[in-house]
Amino acid sequence: MVAREEGTETELATPTIGELFRGFLVLGLTGFGGVLPLAHHMIVERRRWLDNAEFTELLGLCQFLPGGNIINLAAAIGMNFRGIPGAVAALVGLIAAPTGIVIVLGVVYARFQSDVHVVHMFAGLAAAAAGLLVAVAVKIALPMRRRPIAVGIAVLCLIAIAVLQWPLVPTMLVLAPLSIALTRKIGA
């Protein structure tokens, strides 16, 4: 899907196995309160491994499959550029640091759980992380703003999951085929 002809996309970069490992290692280390906003920033805006459309398309595939979206995205991007070694490098890079940190946090947890400053700090951190996720939603929604059918499907999905809180699997099983059928009919 994002296999591209050499030299035709001079703005985009093809990562090596080492770059995949380091890129996702940094993502794992810095992704407080959700990795998706940082992943979009690193992959699209800073390292330019994918353009915005490729990122959204790959994310769409990853969201459709079971598993964490960013875990799947790491596997898919690694696989896409460097095959199985690339997928393993990206996954290990992404998971290694957070696993160590979460265990260390578990060990020291008892010491800090009653500190009011820490509680407030995490509340502020969580609010900022929520704002970042809103920004990602806006950025990936903007390219389809002139396609009413697509906007309609996105809004339906938003209402079903966030407002009505329907279970994900049946919602996807209805909305995905509907969206594919409508998109195919309209040709946009």
Next chain:
Amino acid sequence: MNATLTALAVMFSQLSLIAFGGGNTILPEMHRQVTEVHHWLTDADFAALFALAQAAPGPNMMVAPLIGWHVAGLAGMLVSTVAIFGPSSILTAIALRLWRRFKDNPWRRAVQAGLVPVSVGLVAASALLIVRAADRTWILVAISAGVALVATRTRLHPLWLLAAGAVIGWSGFGQ
């Protein structure tokens, strides 16, 4: 001990393959397995471990390695990590290969274009759910709104915005 490791492996592998929409969708089932089926943790333990995993950096399923560590030490952590992340990753790799094989197939392009609006809707839904969960006071709403605005309009590194949120939070202002 081996029975415990096997049980961890089986439980997290199954959860990995039914986690449509990511970690948050399998949380109720994980809770049921860990507390009621296997009696590894109490409700309170589970809630504490989950909060801890949310506070740590990284993907939002980091509660799995933490539960593994809590239940069976280092071996439990390793088994749980491979079991929760492995099966879904293998499935993704296989799906990506099929996806690329059908690159120029018309139905693949239709599926691809059709999935984009659903994907946008899911991210928007996650954003709305997280905003609702995180923003309990006006200052937290203001932090979210400010961060969303700056992040939409600039390429400022998200870590600066997170740090700003943490510092404002730390001060306790408005909370």
